[in-house]
Amino acid sequence: MRETTADGTIALNTAQEDSDLYLRRIPWWYWAVFFGVMATAIYLLGPVLTPFLISFGLAYLLHPFVDRLEQWRVSRTFGVSLVFALSILVLALAILLLIPSLQVQISRLETLLPKANIWLQQDVLPWISARIGMDVTRLDAGRVTQLLQENFPQAGSVATNVVSYVTSSGMKLAATLANLFLVPIVTFYMMRDWHEMLESVGNLVPRPLLPAFTDLAHEADE
Structure with a gap:
């Protein structure tokens, strides 16, 4: 028109x-x-693309901080290095703080199981029996509680179980190590060359579709 x-x-x-x-x-x-x-x-291609998708997500979240440092006349490479180092430090501190808290919560839940068993047998099961007209008080809730108590210590050593599972296979160990090295490296270069990468992606889009593609990208970014 x-x-x-x-x-x-x-x-x-x-x-x-x-x-x-x-x-x-x-x-x-x-x-x-x-x-x-x-x-x-x-x-x-999921196993191959996964580390690159993770790197893209991390770069997307962190590149605004690099842009801000660049506005303060900090070189982009140094800014990426600084943001990357601070991100790793924050992640390590979060893990160190989370693991003890998780262990405490698991221990508290384990101590509450006997009380939950009493409440189940004295209150919940009789109430259900009265509502459905069927005697469910014969349910061996004590056995259920015992099984949970026996398995809760295993929940506290999830990290140990994961490590044992990974190291049980040489190929899985190699893939895990490769991803551990690949994700930080790819994330670093994506953060450094973020704007050039977006420009290259834009050049692959057909010219008639570029305005619509740009609008969708801006709406998603907002």
């Missing part, structure tokens, strides 16, 4: 209108095939 100005010249519609018109002309089955292929590729 074209518009004629007052002086008789023909003006084209805005880029956004052209983009919307271009999108309407694409058949629905094209999008179905496209998203189907993308979903299949992501599913099949």
Whole structure:
């Protein structure tokens, strides 16, 4: 669609209108095939793509801090290094603070199990029996409590179980170590070259779709 100005010249519609018109002309089955292929590729390449997706998410969350440091005339490489180091420090402190708290909560829950068993047998089961007309007080709640108490100590050593499981397989250990090294490296370079990376992605988008793609990206970012 074209518009004629007052002086008789023909003006084209805005880029956004052209983009919307271009999108309407694409058949629905094209999008179905496209998203189907993308979903299949992501599913099949999941183990390979996972560290890169994690790195992208971390870079997306942290790059605003790097941009702020860059506005303060700090070099981008140094800013990335500083933000990256502080992020690792905060994560390590969070883990160190979380593990003891989790162990305390598990211990408290274990001590509450006998009281919960008494409440279950004296209050809950009789109430259920009265409502459904069936005697459920014969449920061996004590046995259930015993099983939970026997297994709660294992819950406190989840980290040990995870490490044992990972180290039981050489391939899994190698993949885990590779990801541990790969994610920080990829995250570092994504943070450093964030704007160049977005520009490169934008160059891959067809020109008629670029305005719509840019608007969607801005809305998602907000």
